[in-house]
Amino acid sequence: MFKHSPYIVHCFGANVSFEDNVNLYNLLLEYASGGSLADRLQNCKSLSEFEVKKHTKNVLLGLSCIHNNGIIHCDIKPGNILLVGRDKTAKIADFGLSVTLEQGMNQKQGVIRGTERYMTPESVINTEYTSQVDIWALGCTVYELITGTSLWEDADGDDVLDKIEFEEPKFQNSKLSNEAQNFLEKCLVKNPSTRWTADMLLNHTFLQNSSKVANTAKTRKKKSDSMSLLHKPIQKITFKIGHHKFSRQLLDPKPLLDKPIKKITFKIGNHKFVRQLTDLKEVENETCGRVLSTDNS
CATH class of the missing domain: 1.10.510.10 (Transferase(Phosphotransferase) domain 1)
Incomplete structure (x- = not known):
């Protein structure tokens, strides 16, 4: 029934x-x-x-x-x-x-x-x-x-x-x-x-307003998770060439942290995207994909 x-x-x-x-x-x-x-x-x-x-x-x-x-x-x-x-x-x-x-x-x-x-x-x-x-x-x-x-x-x-x-x-x-x-x-x-x-x-x-509050809470969590990348030392960089993905452990993450992050590479499904950042806060909006790497150059 x-x-x-x-x-x-x-x-x-x-x-x-x-x-x-x-x-x-x-x-x-x-x-x-x-x-x-x-x-x-x-x-x-x-x-x-x-x-x-x-x-x-x-x-x-x-x-x-x-x-x-x-x-x-x-x-x-x-x-x-x-x-x-x-x-x-x-x-x-x-x-x-x-x-x-x-x-x-x-x-x-x-x-x-x-x-x-x-x-x-x-x-x-x-x-x-x-x-x-x-x-x-x-x-x-x-x-x-x-x-x-x-x-x-x-x-x-x-x-x-x-x-x-x-x-x-x-x-x-x-x-x-x-x-x-x-x-x-x-x-x-x-x-x-x-x-x-x-x-x-x-x-x-x-x-x-139960559904509205639920969606707002999820959005805040996503933004918080994204911004956490900017507040923690970068210990590893992951990059992709063709269909192969590589990871590099950083012995000294300080050089990356001395400069603002100007470019971010992220992935949605099987597609990879690169964003040039004019403002560090833009990273906050990139919550829908999986970050593959950060770039200070």
């Missing part, structure tokens, strides 16, 4: 094994080299708002797919959001507690699904489940990722459930921007009928 969604952990298949007189149903899942957001949070204590925006947008895209297919996840939390691939794409995992919308509407009295700190008020009082339980849990998750603390940090056990049922969430924290606070206000509405949906939240201003 979800195999085409890039924001849900892919299941490649399943098998059954027999261990200790018990049949075990095994799922073959996509490998998450980055672990979970819970692991990330444990290592970093809290995440930057920019990183949280990126992960939140991916989770909402996954939830939109899930909800539009008539499924409620019922256990959204940092531990069930995995980071997959080199770019650490956030993907939703663990559908062990999930139900269909029809099953959620007919939930038996006394059956509670989910993890306590991420439960909704309507879950605590045992009313019907809707897809909005996932939105509340996402709000709790976003708060925790940015601030490094649980929304109900000062409570345990039944006290957590009492606070969820009777208290209004408080998320005034110095680490939260105004946009983040407003986003949480739309997620953490006690009345599920007025809580925003995944599709509505995807258009919230909190997420609108």
Whole structure:
């Protein structure tokens, strides 16, 4: 059902094994080299708002797919959001507690699904489940990722459930921007009928500049990597003649550093280019190719 969604952990298949007189149903899942957001949070204590925006947008895209297919996840939390691939794409995992919308509407009295700190008020009082339980849990998750603390940090056990049922969430924290606070206000509405949906939240201003910020950060990193060539002693020159490439180690790099670099040779694909530089700062713009050599002559 979800195999085409890039924001849900892919299941490649399943098998059954027999261990200790018990049949075990095994799922073959996509490998998450980055672990979970819970692991990330444990290592970093809290995440930057920019990183949280990126992960939140991916989770909402996954939830939109899930909800539009008539499924409620019922256990959204940092531990069930995995980071997959080199770019650490956030993907939703663990559908062990999930139900269909029809099953959620007919939930038996006394059956509670989910993890306590991420439960909704309507879950605590045992009313019907809707897809909005996932939105509340996402709000709790976003708060925790940015601030490094649980929304109900000062409570345990039944006290957590009492606070969820009777208290209004408080998320005034110095680490939260105004946009983040407003986003949480739309997620953490006690009345599920007025809580925003995944599709509505995807258009919230909190997420609108996430791609722009990502591109800006990548551009800055490229420029920084390029300029680093100018601030470190040149230890080796690489040059190319025909189809052959040669490298020369410099025993004394000082002669090259005594003069400004006037020419730079770089490569894009199989093509080599030479640029005469009138200003050393021009090197900053040559970030798309692989530098082969520098020339002071």
